[in-house]
Amino acid sequence: MIEKPTSYKIMTIIKSVAAAMVLPVLFIYIMIAKPDYRIMNALAHVVLPVANAVGDVITWPVRVVGTMFDNLHELSTLRAENEELRVRLSDALANKNLCDVSIAENKKMESELGLARSIPHKTVIADVIHDNRALHHNTFLINRGTNDGITPGMVVVSPSNQFAGIIIDGGANFARVRSVTDTDTNIAVRIAGYEVYGFLTGNGSSTPTIGFFSDPNFRAAADLQLITSNISGVLPAGIYVGSMKNQTDVNVLNPGQLSRVIVLQFDNGSIYQ
Amino acid sequence: MKENIVNFLRKIFPFLTVIFLWRLATPFWNPGGILALIPIFFCTFIRPTPWFMPFGLVFCFLIDYNLNTLCYWTAIYCLCYAINGFQIFVDLRDMDYNAIDIFMIFIGVGIFLSEIIHLNWTVFGRMVWTFAWITTLYLPITNFIRTVEHDR
Numbered sequence: 001m002i003e004k005p006t007s008y009k010i011m012t013i014i015k016s017v018a019a020a021m022v023l024p025v026l027f028i029y030i031m032i033a034k035p036d037y038r039i040m041n042a043l044a045h046v047v048l049p050v051a052n053a054v055g056d057v058i059t060w061p062v063r064v065v066g067t068m069f070d071n072l073h074e075l076s077t078l079r080a081e082n083e084e085l086r087v088r089l090s091d092a093l094a095n096k097n098l099c100d101v102s103i104a105e106n107k108k109m110e111s112e113l114g115l116a117r118s119i120p121h122k123t124v125i126a127d128v129i130h131d132n133r134a135l136h137h138n139t140f141l142i143n144r145g146t147n148d149g150i151t152p153g154m155v156v157v158s159p160s161n162q163f164a165g166i167i168i169d170g171g172a173n174f175a176r177v178r179s180v181t182d183t184d185t186n187i188a189v190r191i192a193g194y195e196v197y198g199f200l201t202g203n204g205s206s207t208p209t210i211g212f213f214s215d216p217n218f219r220a221a222a223d224l225q226l227i228t229s230n231i232s233g234v235l236p237a238g239i240y241v242g243s244m245k246n247q248t249d250v251n252v253l254n255p256g257q258l259s260r261v262i263v264l265q266f267d268n269g270s271i272y273q
Numbered sequence: 274m275k276e277n278i279v280n281f282l283r284k285i286f287p288f289l290t291v292i293f294l295w296r297l298a299t300p301f302w303n304p305g306g307i308l309a310l311i312p313i314f315f316c317t318f319i320r321p322t323p324w325f326m327p328f329g330l331v332f333c334f335l336i337d338y339n340l341n342t343l344c345y346w347t348a349i350y351c352l353c354y355a356i357n358g359f360q361i362f363v364d365l366r367d368m369d370y371n372a373i374d375i376f377m378i379f380i381g382v383g384i385f386l387s388e389i390i391h392l393n394w395t396v397f398g399r400m401v402w403t404f405a406w407i408t409t410l411y412l413p414i415t416n417f418i419r420t421v422e423h424d425r
Binding site for chain 1: 289292293295296297298299300304305307326330331332334335338339340341342343344347348351352354355357358359384387388391393395396399400403
């Protein structure tokens, strides 16, 4: 075995001491910078685009092949999808008149009861650029950021107006969205058509669970529809979240199903933490 | 000239491998770009590469950003670097199979601690899969780096 020179040993110890000193710095930062961690996020807003740009250059052949296979798969399923869409369109058209009548009746009742519903004053359409699902985390990145007026706390829905997640961090040209299936998600919901409230909690799987019903005697059943409730004013009421799969599990939108989303900007400025 | 370019590419190959694996993050095969920890671990502890430590630190930070784990892998990396530098009992560079056993402890403990609070059957399944997949790819990737750098 070759004996290492003393200068090498000293350098190793100096580098180890420097690495060890980073630990308490990180620990103190994590303790005091709650909950927004501005420095770390600001650092990520600079480093991430640079690393992504370099990564794009290095990985382009792989991504071209991947895109080609995706496109081939999409083409092969196009006929079946077209047939399915025709059936769904027929169903939707059959229900359209009924929905129009219901919407008109609903508006009339809301004005008679004096209900105020928060309506987004602006919407931003964004593409999903990266699916970050990993272990118990379910986040994704979209290609709109603070330059487009996007800030943490805004609600993200699918083009079909189904709740998809909450913006948790925004860079200049990208934003990170916490999906409804993420383990940190805990939102107040209401069973549509009932005055029964509950909390929807992500668990890392594709079907989050609902619990803590306001009515203890209420028994949830499959196919009941869930919408956001405005409890504590954290989320605007009335956004479709999903449907019950069984007594506890809920079918929701998963990040893998999304390619384009809509970010809603509300007047009330409610911030979801 | 040509030799200079080849040597340069050979030198930056470990760095490119990290960026490559981090950028190709996909939910099932490479969640959050976690496979990038293989070259980061290898080129820091087993086959120390000049200037790799700060680079590894940046990419641990980026993996943390992808995984939404605030500084977790960054802290684990710094901790391992400090422990390895202070100890004189085991020389990781001389271990068989590129010290895969040490890597398994590093990645196993890291994944387990990050998931223990949120443990359920789904997360447990993903945890086991991620651990098995990373450790399976460890030897091919590290041997590839060695081969490119004419290290055997």
